[in-house]
Amino acid sequence: MTSAPYASRERSTKERILGAAEALFATHGFAGASLRQVTAAARVNLAAVNYHFGSKDKLIEEVFRRRLDELNSRRLAALGKVAGKDDTRLEDVLDAYIRPALDLSRVDGGGAAFVRVLARAYAEHNETLRRFLSENYGHVLRQFAGEFGRLLPGLAKEEIYWRLDIVTGALTYAMADFGIIQRKSDVAERDHRETAAEHLIRFAAAGLRNPSVSNSPASH
Amino acid sequence: MTSAPYASRERSTKERILGAAEALFATHGFAGASLRQVTAAARVNLAAVNYHFGSKDKLIEEVFRRRLDELNSRRLAALGKVAGKDDTRLEDVLDAYIRPALDLSRVDGGGAAFVRVLARAYAEHNETLRRFLSENYGHVLRQFAGEFGRLLPGLAKEEIYWRLDIVTGALTYAMADFGIIQRKSDVAERDHRETAAEHLIRFAAAGLRNPSVSNSPASH
């Protein structure tokens, strides 16, 4: 059971399926990408998906688990390096939150596609998927919220979550490169994301530092 | 040709289809919602979609056109009331951008669902849909970018577009209520959106006012 009889010279069947599924889910969505597309791109038999994963839904969960576990641990590790100190800057915490996602998008072999899959997940109302993401993502968000609350004592806990939610949405949006604005064709995709991350950190820091107000901000 | 022989006492077949499609596209996505679901919810015959709209893709475009035309004109009208004056506040321009979307989400009869459809569109890589949205949305964004550039003379034009892109992503995300954070069950959906919009305006104003910098904002 240690080595597969077939295709031992290449990546395993399971990994080839996961990679192909990741890329196709990013492009066509979960409902839009068929298992026949996935298995054809992975150059495996159609039945291999149900054999190795059980169902399409389980395959989707595995696509997330493979990347999300590492993304979460990297975020928490980065947070641990800057959190709780006297000279902790807000930008450092934001960087710990954003940078791992950016790094993930630069990994060869599908990481770039995964951030798009992540953006898909936010748009999906699939309750099973949402629960899965909340279980694997919620505790990370709570950790960051705690540190942000320490750095921004003037903001209520609920206010912190509100703003973090906006930051997460903007991050997901920017990372996935789903903007209306067309980037210049001579700018590579990863440079585009790097620039977006730098803008986002400055943007988010300013938004989080904004003092809480009681009156309506604008009424024309 | 002026009046339909059937169902004249109710909303027309076309409008019932559009309403049902809007709600189902918001919940299940464009690929995930079938025409049989749509026509069943609209209580019309299955063939009515292809008869009145030609195809499923054309139906999707019509779902957008129906709301987007009014959203765009309302945004431009609101912008026209505050733009170009000496005492124009940044929050006023942001309000002109965000408030029409919020108002749309409060309209009875499907407007709330449309903001979710809009978020779906951002996540879709469908090239036809992206081109359609860019044609109906690009000129509005350019108008707002021009006014933001006037109010923020220290920012380069490209920087304005970068930040507006983030604002649009965060707005779409917040309006569609796709956050991980669960809102309290006793908070109604429209109140949730109203609060989100107020936070977003303050958040975006602070982010846009943030002076442009040349050095990297954070590196741990």
Add this chain to the structure above:
DNA sequence: GTTTGAATCAAACGATCGTTTGAGAGTACG
């Protein structure tokens, strides 16, 4: 050599998809 079990394969399952068809119902106009 025989057995065992995991992995792959072609083929087909029933279900559902978007779309089309042709008949028929209803209204307006002559």
Add this chain to the structure above:
DNA sequence: CGTACTCTCAAACGATCGTTTGATTCAAAC
């Protein structure tokens, strides 16, 4: 009346969907 035209309807089209089946292949265990 008859003709014309719009709209609705049940039914079916071929294609594709996720999933299952049963045979086959290969490596390891005995």
